[in-house]
Amino acid sequence: MALTSLPELPAPVDAEHLAALVADLLASGQEAPPLALIREPAELVRLSRDCHDYSPLLTPLLANCRAQLAVRATSLEQVRCVAGACARRGVPLTLRGAGTGNYGQCVPLQGGVVLDLSGLQQLRAIDPDSGVITAEAGCQLAALDRQLAPHGRSLRLAPSTYRTATLGGFIAGGAGGIGSLRWGFLRDTGNLLGLEVVTVEPEPRVLQLDVAASAPLNHAYGTNGIITALRLPTCERVAWQELVVGFDHWPDAMTALQDLPATALLLDALALLEAPVAQRMPWSGGCPAPAASEHRLLLLAAPDSLEVLPTWLAARGGSVRWQQSQGQGQSQGQRPSRGLPLRELCWNHTTLHWRSHHPDWTYLQLQLPDPATPLIDALRRRWGDGLLWHLEAVRQGGAVRLAGLPLLRFQGPEALRELIQHCRDLGALVFDPHEISVEDGGLGGIDPAQVAAKQRHDPGGLLNPGKLRGWLER
Template identity: 45%
Template structure:
C-alpha cells in the first residue's frame, strides 16, 4: 500500500513525525485486520447522523479519522488497542453509525475501528432467555434469532434493522419497548460485558452486571465492548393500532390511559396532525387529526378500543405487526419520525425531554410562546417504574440563540432536557458527571485514548 496516499483531513491533523510512521508500519503488519486509507472511506466512517443538529453539524462536519480499521478477530482488537495505547493515537469505536449525537465521530482524528465483523451470537440460555452476543451483531438479526426461540429484545431503537447491539448499548438509551421496559441503564437489561482495555498491556476481561454499569451509555470512552449478555422477554404477537383524535389534549389523555391500562404495550407514540400529513402513510392516510400509534398484545386490543371510544376518537386495528417488514409503525416512531420529517424539510431539528406531570400544562406553556415553531411528538415511557411521557418535538431551526431560549423555556416549564445538540455523555443526559464512568476510564483507559472529548468528567479529572 502506498503510504503517500495517506493524507490526513482531520479537524486536528495527526502528527506526521517518525513515531506516527512507526505506528503505521506496525498496524499494517497486524493479522486479521482490514485497513482503509482512502479519504472517501475515512470521511464516510467518521460520520453518523449528527446533522440532525445544526449545532453539531457545524462543530463536527470537518472531523475525519486519519485511519480506519476493521478487525476480523478478537485478537486483532487487542492488537489495535495496544498499538494505539503505545503510540498515544486516539481510538474511536464505530458500530453501524446510526447515532445522532456524534458518538462515533473522531473529534481528535486518529483511528476509527469498525466493529461490524465481530458479530456472532455466542450463546442462548433457554432457561432464562438471556443471550450473549458479539458487539457488531445487528439488532435486527439478533431479534430474528430470538423470535425463533420464542423471545425478543426488550428495547430497540427505531434503527433496529441496521443498528449494532454494542452501538445501542454504548450510545443509546431507550426506544421501542421503553413504554414497558424503561431505559437501557435500568437494572436488568445489561447482564454482563466482555471488554478490551487500553492499559499498558491490553486485556480482554469479563464484567458482571454491576461492573458493566459504568460502560453502559458511555459512548465507548472507557472500554472496548467485544461481547454483551442481555436479558430478553417472551415474544408477543404484537398488533398495530392507530387512534385518531381531533384534540391534542384528548389524544394525550388516551396515551396516558393506554399506558396505565392492564394491557401489554410495546409502543405508544403520539404525533401532531401536521407530522402525520408528511410521514409515510403506513399507519393509514392522514385524516386531519392527531394520531396515536400503538403496538399491543392481541388480548389488549378491545381495551384500547374501549378507551378510544370513550374519548370520542377513531380506532383502527391495522392487524398483526409480523406481516410487515420495514413499513410498520416502528418505522414511524422515536427518531425515525425525525428522519422522515427532515427528508421533507432539512431545516427541521429536534429536542428530547421528559415532560413534567401534568404534561398538558407544560405543553400549553411552551406552545404559548413557541406554538408556531414546534410540532409535538410524544412517546410513552416507563421511568423509574412510573409511566411517563417523553417528548421529541420537531422545531424549525432559527439559530442557536433561539434554540437556547426554547430549551430555557422548556426547563422553566418543568421538563427534564436531554440535549441532542452537545457532544459529551453528561451534557446529553442529566448534565451530571458519573463518577463511576470516570473511574472506569481511569482503570481501563488511563491514557485517555478512547473517544477523547466525549466524557466531560474525564476532561475535568485530567
Template identity: 40%
Template sequence: MTQPFLSLLGDIPTVTDPAIVRRKSRDFYWYSPLLKTLLDGLHADCLVVPRDEADVLAVARAARQTSTYLTARGGGTGNYGQAVPLHGGAVVDMSALDRILWVRDGVVRVQAGMNMLAMDRALREHGHELRMFPSTKRTATIGGFIAGGSGGIGSLVWGGLRNIGNVLGARVVTLEAEPRAVELRGEETRAINHAYGTTGLITELELPVAPFTDWQDLAFSFPTLAMAARFARTLAMQNGIDRKLVSLSDGGLLAYFAPLRDTAPAGHSIVIAMIAPSGLEATRALADAHGGALAYHAGTREAEDDPGRIPLYELTWNHTTLQVLKKDRTYTYLQAAFPARDTLALVEEMARLLPDEMMTHLEFMPMDGEISCAGLPVIRFTSTERLKEIIALYERNGILIANPHVYTIEDGGTHRVVSPALAADKWRFDPAGLLNPGKMRSFAQG
C-alpha cells in the same frame, strides 16, 4: 500518520480509502444544526475492521504502542456525534463481531457488533425478542445501542438501558498499558453504558430478553392533541394490555408520516401503539371511548421484513424527527423529560407556548415507578439563540431537557455535571485517553 499503527495490525482488515473512511466517520449528528457546524468534515485517518476479540485486543495494543486514537463504530446511527472522531486516528468498525454466543434462561450473550434486526430474528428462533430497541433497529448494532442509546421501543415496559437489570454483563477490551478483555457484571456495566465508547471497546454483551410476541402496529387518529394525549397516557398506564410502544405525534407531524397520511384525516394527532394480539380488542375499545379512529393496523414484523414498507416504530422515537428531516432540513428537535405529575397539562402548555415552532412528539415510559413521557419535540430551527431560549422555556416549566445539540456525554445529560464515577472508569480502562477523545468532560488528563 497512522502508518505505524497500521503496520502493527497483521492481517486485520483495514481501510485507508479516504471516501470510505470519511463516510465511516459520520453518524446522524446532522439532526442538530449545531453539531453539524461543529462536526462536519471531521474524520478518522483509517478504518479497522476486527473480526474477533483477538483482533480487538491487537488493535488496542497497537493503539497503545503508537498512541493512536480509537473511535468505536457500530451502525453509525447515533445522533450526538458519538461515532465521529474529533481528533483523527482510527475508526474501529465492530460490525464483523456479529454472532450470538448463547441463549439460555431468558438471557442472550451476543457479540457487540451484531445488527439489532438480525439479533431479533435470531432470538425469535428461541421464542424470544429484544426487550428494547431504537427506532434504527434495522441498521443499528447492539453494542452501539448500549454505548450510545438510552432506551426506545420496549422501554414502556422494561424501562431504559440504565435501569437495573437491563444490562447483565459486558466484555470490554481495555486500553490499559497491557490491554486485556475484562468482564463487567451488573452495575459494573455502567462504565460502558452510554459512555460513547470512551471507556473500552465492547466486544460482548449479556442482556435479558423478552418473550417473542407477534406485535401489531396500530395507529389511531384524534381531532385534538389533548384527546390524543389523554388516550396515549391512559393506554400507557394499562398494565393489563400487553404493549411495547405508545407514541404520540401531533397533527403537524402527520404530513411527514408516509404510511398514515392517506389513512388519517389531515391535521389529526396520531397515537401509534405496538400491542400484543391479546390486547387488540381492549385497545380498540379504549380508543373508541377516547374518540379515536383506527387509521392503520398491520403486523409489526410483516412491515419490518419488507424493505418497501415501514414498521410504525420508524415513525417514533428519533425516527419521528428523521421523517421530518427527510423533507425539510430546517427542523431539529429536543429531548425532554416530562414529570409524571400534571403531564398532560404541561404537554398542552408547551404546545400553547410554541404554536408555530414546535410539533409535539411524546414517547410514554415509566420513570421512577411512574408512567410519564419523554418528549422529542420537533423544533423549527431559526438560530442557536432561539434554540437556547426554547430549552430555557421547557426548563422553566419543570421539564428537564437532555440537550441533543452537544457532543459530550455530560452536556447531553439532564444534569450536565461531570461524573467522578465516569472519570474513575476512564482512568482505570483508558488512562492514556485514546478512546473517542474529547467526548467525556469528566476526564481531564493531568
C-alpha cells in the same frame, strides 16, 4: 450550557506516528487474521460521520473531524491488536458500530483511528431457562432478534434504528426506544447484566465485567472501554400488532395516551403525533392518509388487546384507522406488515421523516414533568407553530411518564438556547442533542464511576477523546 466550540485537544498524530501504527497493525497479521485497513479519503469521511446532522449546531462544528485511518475488526483477537497498537503509539481510537448515533458520538474529534466493530456478530450463548444471552458487540439488532425467535425470546429494548444499529452501539450510545414503555431505559437496573471489555493498554486485557462493573460503560459513548460482548436479559416473544388511531381533538388524544398504560393491556410502544407531523409520515401501504386536523396515536399492542382496544379508544374519541401484525406472527397466520414497520414512524424516525420535508427544522429530547399538559400548553403559547409535538409514553423509575421529541423550526442558536432554558424552567429534563459530551447530552452531570472506569480501561485517555467531560476536567 450550549456548545459553541470543540474542547481543546492535542493535535492529531503526525504522519510518522501513523506509519508506525500501520506497520504494527500489518505485522499483527501474523498473530491474528489480517486486519482490514481503510485509507481511502471518501471511506474515512463516511466512517467519521454519524447521524448528528439533525443538529444545526453540531453539523458545522464536526464538519472537519476525520479519522486518519479506519480499521474493521471481526474477532476479539483483532480488537486486541488494534487496542495494543494504538496504546503503544499513543494514537486516539474511536469506536463505531453502525454509526446511527445522533449526538456525534462516533465522530473522532482528534483524528486517529476509527475502529468499526460491526464485524463481531456472534450470538455466543442463550440460556434456555432464563433467556439471558451473550452476544458480540457488532450484532445487528434485528438479525439478533431473528436468532432469538426460535427460542420464543425477544430483545427487551430496541431503538427505532433496530434494522441497522448494533448491540454495542445501542448500549454505548443509545438510551431506550421500542419497549421503553415496559422496560424503561437501558441504564435502568436489570437491563444490562455484564460486559466483555478490551482495555486500551500496550498489552490489552480482556475483562469479564459483572453487573456493577458494567454500569459505568452503559451510555459512555465508548470512552471508557471497548465492548466486545454483552450479557443481556431477553423477554418472551409477542406477535405485536401495529395500530394507527386517529383523534380529532388533541386533549382526547392526550387522555388516551396517558390512560392506556394504566390499563391491563400489554403494550410495547405508544406514541402521539400532532396533526401536522402525522401529515408528513410515510404511512404504511393500506393505511389511509390522515385528515389535515387529525392527530395520530401509534401503538404496538399484544394480540389479545384487540378485543378491547377499538371500543376503549372509541369511548375516548379515537378511531382505529389501520391495524396489522408487525410480522412476528406470520407462523400464526397473521399478515406481515407492508411498507415501513410502525417502529420506524416513532422515536427519532419521526424526526427523520419530518426533516426529509423540512430540513431547516431540528428537535429536542425531553422527559416531561407529570402532569405534562401545562408544559405542552406553555410551550405552544410561546413558540406557536414553530414547535410541534411528538410524544412517547415510557416507564421511568417505575412510573409511566411522557418523553417528548418536539420538532422545532431552527431560528438560530440564541432562540434554541432560550427554548432549552424555557423547557428546563417548566420542569423538563433536557437530553440535549446539540451537545457532544456524555454529560451535557444526557446524563446531566459528571458520573465519577464513568471517569474511574476510563482510568482502569484506558489510562492513556485515547478512547473517543473529548466526549467525556469528567475526564477532561478531572
